[in-house]
Amino acid sequence: MSADAARPAAVGLDGIAKKFGQFVALRGITLSISPGEFVCFLGPSGCGKTTLLRIIAGLDRQNAGVVMMGGRDVSALPPSQRNYGIVFQSYALFPNLTVARNVGYGLETRSVAKAQIEGRIDELLALVGLAAHKQKYPAQLSGGEQQRIALARALAPSPALLLLDEPLSALDARVRQSLRHEIRALQRRLGVTTIMVTHDQEEALAMADRIVVMNHGVVEQVGAPVEVYMRPRSPFVARFVGQMNFLEATAGDRAGWARLGAVEMRHGATEPIAAGTRLTLAIRPEEITVGAAVGAENRLVTRIRAIQFLGSFTRLSLALPDGAPALECDVAATAFAGLGAAEGSELALSLRPEALRVFPAAG
Amino acid sequence: MARAASDGPASAIPDRTVRHRLAGEDLIRHALVVLFAIVLYLFVLYPLLHVIWRSLLGPDGAFVGLANYRRYFGTPAIAASIWNSLAVSLVSMVITVALSFGYAYGLTRTLMPGRGLFRIVAMLPLFAPSLVQALAFIYVFGNNGIFTRATGYNVGIYGAKGIVLAEVFYCFPHALLILVAALSATDARLYDAARTLGASPLKTFLTVTLPGVKFGLVSACFVVFTLVITDFGAPKAIGGKFSVMATEIYNQVSGQQNFTMGATVSVVLLIPAVLAFQVDRVVQRRRYALVTSSSRPLAPARRPLADWGGFGYCALIAGAIAGMYLAIAVYSLVARWPYNFTPTLRHYRFDTVGGYTPLWNSVYVSALSAVVGTVLTFVGAYVVEKCRTRWSGALYLLAVLPVSIPGMVLGLAYIFTFNKAGSALNVLYGTLAILIISNVIHYFTVGFLTATTALRQMDAEFENVSASLGVPFYRTFWRVTVPMALPSIVGISMYFFLNAMVTLSAVVFLVAPGTELAAVAVLLMDDAGDTAQAAAMSVCIIAIGLAVRLAYWALMRGVSRRTQAWREPAGTTTLPVEGWKT
Numbered sequence: 037m038s039a040d041a042a043r044p045a046a047v048g049l050d051g052i053a054k055k056f057g058q059f060v061a062l063r064g065i066t067l068s069i070s071p072g073e074f075v076c077f078l079g080p081s082g083c084g085k086t087t088l089l090r091i092i093a094g095l096d097r098q099n100a101g102v103v104m105m106g107g108r109d110v111s112a113l114p115p116s117q118r119n120y121g122i123v124f125q126s127y128a129l130f131p132n133l134t135v136a137r138n139v140g141y142g143l144e145t146r147s148v149a150k151a152q153i154e155g156r157i158d159e160l161l162a163l164v165g166l167a168a169h170k171q172k173y174p175a176q177l178s179g180g181e182q183q184r185i186a187l188a189r190a191l192a193p194s195p196a197l198l199l200l201d202e203p204l205s206a207l208d209a210r211v212r213q214s215l216r217h218e219i220r221a222l223q224r225r226l227g228v229t230t231i232m233v234t235h236d237q238e239e240a241l242a243m244a245d246r247i248v249v250m251n252h253g254v255v256e257q258v259g260a261p262v263e264v265y266m267r268p269r270s271p272f273v274a275r276f277v278g279q280m281n282f283l284e285a286t287a288g289d290r291a292g293w294a295r296l297g298a299v300e301m302r303h304g305a306t307e308p309i310a311a312g313t314r315l316t317l318a319i320r321p322e323e324i325t326v327g328a329a330v331g332a333e334n335r336l337v338t339r340i341r342a343i344q345f346l347g348s349f350t351r352l353s354l355a356l357p358d359g360a361p362a363l364e365c366d367v368a369a370t371a372f373a374g375l376g377a378a379e380g381s382e383l384a385l386s387l388r389p390e391a392l393r394v395f396p397a398a399g
Numbered sequence: 400m401a402r403a404a405s406d407g408p409a410s411a412i413p414d415r416t417v418r419h420r421l422a423g424e425d426l427i428r429h430a431l432v433v434l435f436a437i438v439l440y441l442f443v444l445y446p447l448l449h450v451i452w453r454s455l456l457g458p459d460g461a462f463v464g465l466a467n468y469r470r471y472f473g474t475p476a477i478a479a480s481i482w483n484s485l486a487v488s489l490v491s492m493v494i495t496v497a498l499s500f501g502y503a504y505g506l507t508r509t510l511m512p513g514r515g516l517f518r519i520v521a522m523l524p525l526f527a528p529s530l531v532q533a534l535a536f537i538y539v540f541g542n543n544g545i546f547t548r549a550t551g552y553n554v555g556i557y558g559a560k561g562i563v564l565a566e567v568f569y570c571f572p573h574a575l576l577i578l579v580a581a582l583s584a585t586d587a588r589l590y591d592a593a594r595t596l597g598a599s600p601l602k603t604f605l606t607v608t609l610p611g612v613k614f615g616l617v618s619a620c621f622v623v624f625t626l627v628i629t630d631f632g633a634p635k636a637i638g639g640k641f642s643v644m645a646t647e648i649y650n651q652v653s654g655q656q657n658f659t660m661g662a663t664v665s666v667v668l669l670i671p672a673v674l675a676f677q678v679d680r681v682v683q684r685r686r687y688a689l690v691t692s693s694s695r696p697l698a699p700a701r702r703p704l705a706d707w708g709g710f711g712y713c714a715l716i717a718g719a720i721a722g723m724y725l726a727i728a729v730y731s732l733v734a735r736w737p738y739n740f741t742p743t744l745r746h747y748r749f750d751t752v753g754g755y756t757p758l759w760n761s762v763y764v765s766a767l768s769a770v771v772g773t774v775l776t777f778v779g780a781y782v783v784e785k786c787r788t789r790w791s792g793a794l795y796l797l798a799v800l801p802v803s804i805p806g807m808v809l810g811l812a813y814i815f816t817f818n819k820a821g822s823a824l825n826v827l828y829g830t831l832a833i834l835i836i837s838n839v840i841h842y843f844t845v846g847f848l849t850a851t852t853a854l855r856q857m858d859a860e861f862e863n864v865s866a867s868l869g870v871p872f873y874r875t876f877w878r879v880t881v882p883m884a885l886p887s888i889v890g891i892s893m894y895f896f897l898n899a900m901v902t903l904s905a906v907v908f909l910v911a912p913g914t915e916l917a918a919v920a921v922l923l924m925d926d927a928g929d930t931a932q933a934a935a936m937s938v939c940i941i942a943i944g945l946a947v948r949l950a951y952w953a954l955m956r957g958v959s960r961r962t963q964a965w966r967e968p969a970g971t972t973t974l975p976v977e978g979w980k981t
Binding site for chain 2: 053054055060063093094095097098099100101111112113114115116117118120121122124126128130131132133141142144145189190192193195199
């Protein structure tokens with residue numbers, strides 16, 4: 037990765053492997069996270085993302101591999117000697133302690149003067165905007181407020197690393213949205229290296245500097261949100277991050293062309309592919325061109341099978357000429373009105389060659 | 400990415416995980432595990448193995464294999480105790496569970512008047528040794544009983560009949576607690592659904608009510624069966640010539656000094672007790688959550704017939720229980736029951752057992768059993784739950800084993816272990832300490848499981864958060880775990896205290912001159928013919944139990960008031976396995 041040579045990576049993982057009995061949870065994960073970076077581990081449940089986070093935290097022990105933090109090998113250190121703060125999905129606030137005592141929990145064992153501790157507590161509560169709730173108990177706060185307290189508690193001892201384990205999953209949608217921005221802004225302000233585990237691709241896209249997409253214990257792709265979204269490296273990533281249409285095709289005789297049924301299509305792949313190779317073409321629903329902008333190239337005439345109104349846009353389920361259900365197409369609500377489309381009617385569309393990604397055929 | 404290189408086969412990954420360097424607190428953690436293991440080994444496994452080993456030896460100490468068992472089964476006079484025990488236990492079980500089901504139904508599903516009072520009266524037998532219910536029946540129906548005198552009709556209470564009666568009363572609250580809990584945990588929506596589908600009350604009862612409480616019924620059956628088959632007090636007092644296994648052990652050991660046969664009967668008695676508990680655990684594992692967060696509690700409707708029927712039924716049973724205790728109280732307060740009813744306090748002098756020493760010994764032993772038992776079960780449960788090692792599973796098994804060990808067997812095992820010339824453990828013999836230890840172990844499992852449940856209800860990440868903040872686990876244990884579990888902790892200590900006050904079987908072999916206990920004194924005075932003093936001592940035991948229970952109730956109100964700021968309203972704690980006290 038792009039860690040500059042002068043500063044060691046905040047977190048470096050080398051060949052991390054983990055087994056539970058005969059089940060392999062992680063297979064040789066190697067990764068480097070720069071200081072100040074916000075990285076999301078994204079993947080479906082069971083992909084190993086939480087296990088990886090817990091290995092970094094020292095809460096689970098890896099079967100093989102090395103964990104480095106700031107250039108220091110921490111593989112054999114217990115959690116208490118690794119210098120990180122962690123926030124769990126369940127908040128894990130101590131219910132019998134006030135907000136202030138929760139936030140100060142990690143400070144009180146260190147030999148810090150009492151006034152200094154109180155000052156730090158006030159500072160952090162101000163940071164998460166909950167100074168007024170200092171003397172309340174966690175049960176008296178809302179879920180979002182509790183999660184902010186948990187965040188303040190994790191940050192209180194000024195850790196070098198912040199670990200977030202699905203921190204927003206237990207909250208309702210609206211709170212989740214606002215807390216997303218808040219956590220991101222706070223992280224930028226403090227510049228603390230952060231790793232967040234999530235299964236919510238929208239959350240990862242919105243918050244991360246870099247996303248690590250995981251599946252079945254391996255890293256599928258690492259990259260900036262735009263990169264992962266625009267140039268997914270595998271069909272899995274394409275499907276898991278955002279929506280994606282897949283079309284079975286075969287490579288054509290000309291480089292950059294493929295045959296989709298009776299239609300020749302130009303696609304975005306640049307490397308040469310042997311003619312006749314079976315391929316999967318992929319395009320996102322919002323990248324399909326419809327209406328007046330439909331070009332001559334990569335043109336298809338489809339039939340509308342269903343129309344789903346989803347607020348800001350409308351999703352059309354389209355059947356290809358041979359009748360197979362094949363494409364989903366998102367049309368902005370404003371554009372949809374001008375389209376005059378109805379269920380059962382025909383719709384012409386074109387697939388921009390640059391948007392047509394190419395993967396090897398599945399199976 | 401380095402994907403191709405990482406796709407190795409699973410076998411390429413080492414089986415061992417990377418070891419963490421030990422921090423100071425890890426040493427404490429490991430020391431606790433070792434300590435807990437030593438306690439369980441020394442006071443549970445080792446004594447138990449002693450009994451089993453002893454049953455394989457002849458009187459001269461030579462190994463004889465199964466010869467003792469052949470002799471046991473081959474001697475009709477002794478072997479009869481097995482069938483007697485099984486018969487008495489099964490009959491008591493059926494009667495107790497049937498009676499307490501009706502009572503529990505009245506308490507939870509009707510609007511009969513006096514439910515609060517009925518609930519309290521039904522709990523009275525928890526405060527008396529099992530022996531006391533037997534004495535009460537003797538005072539009423541015995542050869543010199545008030546009923547026998549008044550009517551001239553002797554029902555022949557001594558023997559199986561009397562044992563069953565005494566056991567039904569003794570076990571009644573245990574079964575009732577389980578069934579009340581089972582009948583309370585229901586979902587009103589099921590009854591709404593049954594009504595909208597046009598089910599008759601009988602059909603609703605058979606298809607909704609009974610299936611809903613079947614796990615409770617099973618549990619109640621096993622608990623009562625185990626209580627009866629391991630009980631010593633009632634059959635000793637009222638059994639007459641009718642010998643059961645628990646009294647057989649006593650006869651062999653105390654009467655004939657035949658320790659070998661005592662050990663043999665003990666091992667045989669272990670079998671039903673272990674089986675009952677294990678089968679119940681297997682059954683309960685299949686239990687599913689009937690009550691979810693969306694359930695609506697059932698609010699009984701006013702049904703005059705059911706309400707007054709329930710009232711009549713419960714009044715009858717509550718009257719019988721109250722009458723029994725009244726008989727004991729009166730017996731202890733009159734000159735000579737049933738001939739001379741002049742009030743007197745002279746039976747409270749306890750001159751035959753040396754005054755009040757046994758009673759104060761009992762209070763002392765019970766209080767210390769409560770403290771030691773609570774600390775040991777709670778820390779033990781913490782060690783097993785939170786300090787996961789490869790030994791955790793074995794420790795858990797050892798910790799739930801004591802509930803299957805009948806008191807008589809435990810007592811005998813402790814004789815073998817702690818009354819052995821030349822052994823370092825000998826120092827404990829004849830002290831109050833060994834009485835405390837035997838109580839703690841005898842009632843260990845319920846305390847342990849209660850603590851385990853309380854710990855499992857806490858967020859598993861508390862310890863992880865503390866570790867990440869650099870706070871040692873013992874600090875979090877003290878500042879968070881203990882305060883949060885306080886209601887359970889107080890409940891556990893109450894459980895230890897009350898049981899230590901009334902137990903007879905576990906301590907009857909272990910008391911020595913100077914360490915007499917109240918329950919044993921009741922037995923001795925009854926044996927010696929000082930029945931009025933036995934009754935008086937029983938009254939004292941019950942009074943102390945009730946007083947402590949009242950203090951507990953006040954304390955719990957204080958605890959819940961102090962913690963209501965942070966405890967969510969739904970946070971109620973119960974003893975999940977309340978019934979399992981053998």
